[in-house]
Amino acid sequence: MSAPPVFDAGFAQQFAALLAWRRDVRRFRRDPLPEGLVDRLLAQAELSPSVGHSQPWRWVRVRDEAQRQTARNSFQRCNADALGAYEGERARLYASLKLEGMREAPEQIAVFCDHSTQQGHGLGRRTMPEMLDYSVVAAITQFWLAARVAGVGVGWVSILEPEAVREALSAPPEWKLIAWLCIGWPEEESDVPELVRAGWESGRQA
Amino acid sequence: MSAPPVFDAGFAQQFAALLAWRRDVRRFRRDPLPEGLVDRLLAQAELSPSVGHSQPWRWVRVRDEAQRQTARNSFQRCNADALGAYEGERARLYASLKLEGMREAPEQIAVFCDHSTQQGHGLGRRTMPEMLDYSVVAAITQFWLAARVAGVGVGWVSILEPEAVREALSAPPEWKLIAWLCIGWPEEESDVPELVRAGWESGRQA
Numbered sequence: 047m048s049a050p051p052v053f054d055a056g057f058a059q060q061f062a063a064l065l066a067w068r069r070d071v072r073r074f075r076r077d078p079l080p081e082g083l084v085d086r087l088l089a090q091a092e093l094s095p096s097v098g099h100s101q102p103w104r105w106v107r108v109r110d111e112a113q114r115q116t117a118r119n120s121f122q123r124c125n126a127d128a129l130g131a132y133e134g135e136r137a138r139l140y141a142s143l144k145l146e147g148m149r150e151a152p153e154q155i156a157v158f159c160d161h162s163t164q165q166g167h168g169l170g171r172r173t174m175p176e177m178l179d180y181s182v183v184a185a186i187t188q189f190w191l192a193a194r195v196a197g198v199g200v201g202w203v204s205i206l207e208p209e210a211v212r213e214a215l216s217a218p219p220e221w222k223l224i225a226w227l228c229i230g231w232p233e234e235e236s237d238v239p240e241l242v243r244a245g246w247e248s249g250r251q252a
Numbered sequence: 253m254s255a256p257p258v259f260d261a262g263f264a265q266q267f268a269a270l271l272a273w274r275r276d277v278r279r280f281r282r283d284p285l286p287e288g289l290v291d292r293l294l295a296q297a298e299l300s301p302s303v304g305h306s307q308p309w310r311w312v313r314v315r316d317e318a319q320r321q322t323a324r325n326s327f328q329r330c331n332a333d334a335l336g337a338y339e340g341e342r343a344r345l346y347a348s349l350k351l352e353g354m355r356e357a358p359e360q361i362a363v364f365c366d367h368s369t370q371q372g373h374g375l376g377r378r379t380m381p382e383m384l385d386y387s388v389v390a391a392i393t394q395f396w397l398a399a400r401v402a403g404v405g406v407g408w409v410s411i412l413e414p415e416a417v418r419e420a421l422s423a424p425p426e427w428k429l430i431a432w433l434c435i436g437w438p439e440e441e442s443d444v445p446e447l448v449r450a451g452w453e454s455g456r457q458a
Contacts, residue, residue: 048443048444050273050441050442051266051269051270051273053266053270053401053402055401057263057266057401058402060257060259060263060399061267061270061397063257064257064259064267065296065299065300065394065398067256067257068299068301068386069301070301090268091273093271093272093274094271094393095274095275095276095393095396095408097410098447098452099447099448099452099453103262108256124378124379127378128329128374128375128378131374131378132373137371138345142296145376146377155440156343157408165453166447166453167338167342168334169334169338169346169351169413169447169452170351171410172330172333172334172337172411172412172414173410173412173414174410174414175328177374177410178386178390179382180385180386180430183389183390183393184389184393185385185391186390186391187300187301187390187393187394188271188351188393188397190301191267191394192267192271194259194263195259195263195267196259196264197258197259200437204303204376204379204380204383205344205376205378205379206376207258207379208379208380208381213309223343224386229307235256236256237254237256239305239416241304241305241372241375242305246304246372246375246399247305247372249369
């Protein structure tokens, strides 16, 4: 154990820029990431807090084209349903949004929470069992920040049928899908969320 | 909008140290934090990703001693129940753990997810409604890291009855308790989780 680090004003300023420019990315270049980079980012993600030190995150790197296609099909079904629930101008705006980069992103990871893990001996999740899922979300958040430090973009796709995705990947029934992550070099960068730029909040098309 | 930041190797190395030394803190000094610091940390937390840009986080800074006492009472009930579920050596080890700093921490925040928010118009959470809660967890994770940049420790208490805490704070029924955060200067620092140091995983007392 070395001495605890002290972060100076210069680091704090750059860290603030990291948070501002982290962003959800849906427009990726197709060129691959350097060998080993995703593994290094996952190692940083796994320094994340977890309830009772349970570390329930399970990362499935999806490289098989048929499995990716199954997930894209699920997105398309869910997105069509979602579109059908909006009306008028908001439906037109929704239809114009690009909500995922599942065709372009060179790296894609399905992230699960292992509800069967014994690690941690149940500590801290007796009255709030959802803490196990939250631990995985914290790790994803750290992955996202670590990726942006390396200039890599991440997009979290949630417009999916979790069970259909789990089955397509032959993941155990005790694993709950938390996220589908698209990962790659971003085509563009901004410190303003894409949904804000698109006018989703206000209803106006920006 | 300024130019996108590029993070050099020096920043990446310090960022790695930040993740390693973030840690869950349960041993706090009692002296107050500088005026305005928590507000600045919350502003950084709110740069976090949220589903559909819904920003459903609601931060309740708990200063009232009676409210803090109600939360401590809830912890004590839940912790006694948890202890009763372990046996033998593991029960003795559990009883020896310090699992919260609710008496000492100068700042305490109850963090809720507002399930009634219309912001984001439901985007991205039709098939995975839990995304709203996850958005709050991401913001807490960023708060935690931002705090450690400033040298401030954070501990997440989950051994609580969420509804009892919500009622004690008179929060609306649509707000779901996600976390109780204890915040202050840490008494000690380590890059090894306290549960690991205590031998909780292995069952041996370190």
